[in-house]
Amino acid sequence: MxxxxxxxxxxxxxxxxxxxxxxxxxxxxxxxxxxxxxxxxxxxxxxxxxxxxxxxxxxxxxxxxxxxxxxxxxxxxxxxxxxxxxxxxxxxxxxxxxxxxxxxxxxxxxxxxxxxxxxxxxxxxxxxxxxxxxPPGVGDSGTVASRQALWLAAVVIGILGMVLARQVYVRLADRSLPVRQVAVAVTGVATLAVLFALPGNPDEVPxxxxxxxxxxxxxxxxxxxxxxxxxxxxxxxxxxxxxxxxxxxxxxxx
Incomplete structure (x- = not known):
């Protein structure tokens, strides 16, 4: 219900x-x-x-x-x-x-x-x-907007990666458990690869x-x-x- x-x-x-x-x-x-x-x-x-x-x-x-x-x-x-x-x-x-x-x-x-x-x-x-x-206060004030945009992009990619991993797990319901787990792991690795394709932090951390x-x-x-x-x-x-x-x-x- x-x-x-x-x-x-x-x-x-x-x-x-x-x-x-x-x-x-x-x-x-x-x-x-x-x-x-x-x-x-x-x-x-x-x-x-x-x-x-x-x-x-x-x-x-x-x-x-x-x-x-x-x-x-x-x-x-x-x-x-x-x-x-x-x-x-x-x-x-x-x-x-x-x-x-x-x-x-x-x-x-x-x-x-x-x-x-x-x-x-x-x-x-x-x-x-x-x-x-x-730590707060670290970083150039002029790069705040770009750093926030990068973080938001990373969150969106992370959420989409989790949604995709769940879809893969559900779609492979007729397969064995190890196959489903490997498929989810591959999806996670692909999500990390996309994340690390984003530009790095533009500021030094002193x-x-x-x-x-x-x-x-x-x-x-x-x-x-x-x-x-x-x-x-x-x-x-x-x-x-x-x-x-x-x-x-x-x-x-x-």
Whole structure:
């Protein structure tokens, strides 16, 4: 039996809010200390440049932060929750579209986990392999638009790659499981090849290699937390809805 879309959107919002909060707190507790360290290193580098180039450089480079770091930390969590809510709506709509023919209420737990894993790969992992995250403030302000366009293109390619991989798996339903798995793996490799055909990051990253690696790993981990919590909450709410609908249907069948 098909589940109404409105309750599905409610589950998406609840799961998105919880996932955004979890990812925001993860970043606040683990990634932000690295951010503070990167900022201190950048300030030290700027101070050295000012000392080298004199008062003229000082007048140009010296500025005060518009928001304090504590305000930025609070904004990080709020932004993560808002982003999670938006992802929840998009996830619920995509979930309804993919499973519209087989019934939205069937096997909610494994479907939510599989869909969440596919979303992580398409939206976070594949684009992140081509364009790893950099600390804020790194990069030329004049290349922001081009960098955003490249990232968006990578996300679109990742999503299309996941859709194609699913279609390949479904179309080869009459073949053996190893054949289907190999076909999906080949599709993934082809998606990566297309991703790496995109232009590289146009800006240098003047950050210590260890610090940059830690930041990128924590950034990817925060995405993993986001999608894991989202899929878990979305699937759990689906199970709860399914178990509530069973007793209501039994008297009618009797």
């Amino acid at each position: 098909s589940e109404p879309v409105l309750p599905l959107l409610g589950r998406g919002l609840a799961a998105g809010g919880a996932a955004g909060l979890a990812a925001g707190l993860f970043s606040l507790l683990l990634a932000e200390p690295l951010m503070d360290r990167a900022i201190r290193l950048e300030e030290a580098r700027s101070a050295a440049d000012e000392h080298t180039h004199g008062a003229a450089a000082t007048a140009v480079q010296h500025h005060e932060e518009l928001f304090s770091r504590s305000t930025q930390h609070f904004g990080l969590v709020v932004t993560a929750v808002v982003a999670g809510l938006a992802l929840g709506v998009l996830f619920a709509l995509a979930y309804a579209l993919v499973h519209r023919r087989t019934g939205l209420g069937e096997r909610p737990w494994p479907r939510a986990l599989a869909f969440g894993a596919a979303a992580f790969v398409a939206v976070s992992l594949l684009p992140g392999l081509r364009y790893p995250a950099n 950050v210590a290699a260890t610090l940059l690696w830690d930041f990128r790993m924590l950034s990817l981990a925060s995405h993993a937390v986001l999608w894991a919590v989202f899929a878990g909450v979305f699937g759990a709410l689906g199970l709860r809805a399914a178990t509530r609908s069973v007793p209501a249907a039994e008297p009618v069948a009797a």
